[in-house]
Amino acid sequence: MNEIMRKLPIGIQTFEDIRRDNYLYVDKTAFVWQLANQGKPYFLARPRRFGKSLLLSTFEAYFKGQKDLFKGLAIDRMETDWRVYPVFHLDLNAEKYDSPDRLLQILDSHLNMWEDKYGKDIRDETISTRFSGIIRRASEATGMRVVVLVDEYDKPLLQALGNNELLEEYRKTLKAFYGVLKSADRYLRFVFLTGVTKFSQVSVFSDLNQLNDISMNRSFAEICGITRQELEANFQPEIKVFGQNNNQTPGEVLDIMEANYDGYHFHPNSPGIFNPFSVLSAFFNRELGSYWFQTGTPTFLVEMLQKTNYDLRLLLDGIEAPASSFTEYRVDSNNPIPLIYQSGYLTIKEYDSRFTNYFLAFPNEEVKYGFINFLIPFYTSVTNNDQNFYIGKFVSELEHGDVDAFLTRLQAFFADFPYELNTKTERHYQVVFYLVFKLMGQYTGAEVRSARGRADAVVKTPKYIYVFEFKLGDTAEEALKQIDEKGYLIPYQSDGREVVKVGVEFSAEERNIARWLCE
Structure with a gap:
């Protein structure tokens, strides 16, 4: 196709250049x-x-x-x-x-x-x-x-x-x-x-205390970024070309752009905001990509998570927090959430006005899977180049009903941990399970939970639904028994797909999967 593309201001931050050189401006x-x-x-x-x-x-x-x-x-x-x-x-x-x-x-x-x-x-x-x-x-x-x-x-x-x-x-x-x-x-x-970042307790603004902070002001929540309304009003030619290149209708283009790049909220009652850099880059390249995530890596944030021993499972599922705990960052604090939120890796998803609590979570697919992928080398011996191989194999094996191959590969995944990782706590291994299943979620209906009362992990493929229960210090038989007694299968019995329950026994001594049973 030889469509004439409009000029998109990717990386151009000067208003005069955009206007004089006829770049698209929202x-x-x-x-x-x-x-x-x-x-x-x-x-x-x-x-x-x-x-x-x-x-x-x-x-x-x-x-x-x-x-x-x-x-x-x-x-x-x-x-x-x-x-x-x-x-x-x-x-x-x-x-x-x-x-x-x-x-x-x-x-x-x-x-x-x-x-x-x-x-x-x-x-x-x-x-x-x-x-x-x-x-x-x-x-x-x-x-x-x-x-x-x-x-x-x-x-x-x-x-x-x-x-x-x-x-x-x-x-x-x-x-x-x-x-x-x-x-x-x-x-x-x-x-x-x-x-x-809005720093607290470092007194940078102590002599400038009259500043009006509009970071969470509803009237100015849309001052940066792009709303869906602005996307539809300003980018119709780009939406059309993107759809033609990816065999999608304009409505499908908007939906997939929303899933990948929307979801930022700078006030609980504001509309979702699209990441402008990713939107412009996707339209220019005519395909989805992790454009914003790749422009800066959250190495310091991950190191902070490890240093504070923060339970990653809470972060990956979303967390509840009062505004005071995430809108300002204290240098002497062991709480990494303010920096993660302010850096754009979390955003406001819900607000409980009665208790004035916010629910923070990943804004969209780009950030969610980019962040989880980035975490893997910090918690395992798997490099960025290897993890797609692992995840692809994991997904393929479950799609083909080969639970034994899946768990054998997961066993090898743990066995490959370097010695220094083998000294980690029980939580470290729980987090690794969590990361694996979360990454599988972008290709399957994988869900992984940290709360009791629900199965540890559920994976949905076109033919199968797998219900996993992992046990540390207990047997695979006990894991299967818990699946039955707690009724973990009930939500899936009318689905039509074959439901497979998997009990996995984890050995503290071997620091690896020891046995598993399937029914």
């Missing part, structure tokens, strides 16, 4: 006007690759009075008095922060650039006094108050996690720098900071 300018005209100091947390940089670039163009860029957009009908303000745009995203001097160098570079334009006072010696002086001089020179935009304010802090000495250096530097935005308030027209 109009978010009504939010820009509303925020710019309703308040002054804002903070927004969103996962990486979610459009934060483009949003700040849009604010920059608006406050620089670049009216021509907004022709035909919502803000063109809303703004009647275009003015030009001095804008200081600080981008901390694309740098490596590995020493105290590195952050100072980045800040110094920006300050030098602004001082070249608005002058320098030799009495201003520190980073914070220089910044304060620049803001005052810019306002006095132009007769307009100043706009400050900070992109990825937390990037140095995130890179320093695990290095307490470096983290403290960055905290002190940024605390003084951002604190200027409070003392210079009378010279400021607008302030907007973005980041991935």
Whole structure:
């Protein structure tokens, strides 16, 4: 096919480039006007690759009075008095922060650039006094108050996690720098900071406590990302071409895009938000892929899970939590959930208003299976290259009714653990079972539970339904007996497929599967 493709702004974060070079743009300018005209100091947390940089670039163009860029957009009908303000745009995203001097160098570079334009006072010696002086001089020179935009304010802090000495250096530097935005308030027209993480107990914003955090504000839940309504309204040609290339109707395309890339909720009552990077990439490549997940690996998060001995089964099934336990991250906490949530690997799925509890879970298929696949090498000796082989064989054997081959392969899977893994706790092996069955779930109707009262795992294939019960320190016979006594088969008896119950005996001494029985 030789369809003419529209220009999709994959990786383009500059509003002016998108508009001048005729890239497709999903109009978010009504939010820009509303925020710019309703308040002054804002903070927004969103996962990486979610459009934060483009949003700040849009604010920059608006406050620089670049009216021509907004022709035909919502803000063109809303703004009647275009003015030009001095804008200081600080981008901390694309740098490596590995020493105290590195952050100072980045800040110094920006300050030098602004001082070249608005002058320098030799009495201003520190980073914070220089910044304060620049803001005052810019306002006095132009007769307009100043706009400050900070992109990825937390990037140095995130890179320093695990290095307490470096983290403290960055905290002190940024605390003084951002604190200027409070003392210079009378010279400021607008302030907007973005980041991935809302840090607590590190006092970065202690001197900037007037920030309006809109990260979970219902009115601005859609300010970044793409809603299904926006997808249908703006991407009809791409939906059509994607469907033609994958033998799918437009409705099927929307459904499969929703399953793989939708599901983010930044307020319990907001619509689902599609990951914009994955959506644009899928349309460009005309096929599904783990586009967002592959742009950054959650190595630090997985290491944190292991360090805190967090029960992965809770994470994989979704967890209940009050907002206070996941919206801010405490450096001294053993709770990895805030960083996992704020990084985009979990999102709000449900909200219990009576008890003010949230239910957090993976937002979509891309994140769910990308995260689980990434976990496997950390908990087993299986590499990323090998795991698809294992999972494919597991699925094939159960689809063909060969339980013995499946469990023999699972036995070999455990036997291949290196010695250091063999010293792990019982929970470690339970987690590995969990990961295997969860990964099979993308190809079969596999369900695996951690709660008592239900079978440990259920796998549905076109011909069979398998009900598994695993026993540590007990026999395979006892496992089968429990399946019967607890009525685990009842939900599947009218299904029409052959139901197979499997009792598996796990040996603590051998640290492996010892026996199994099937009926």
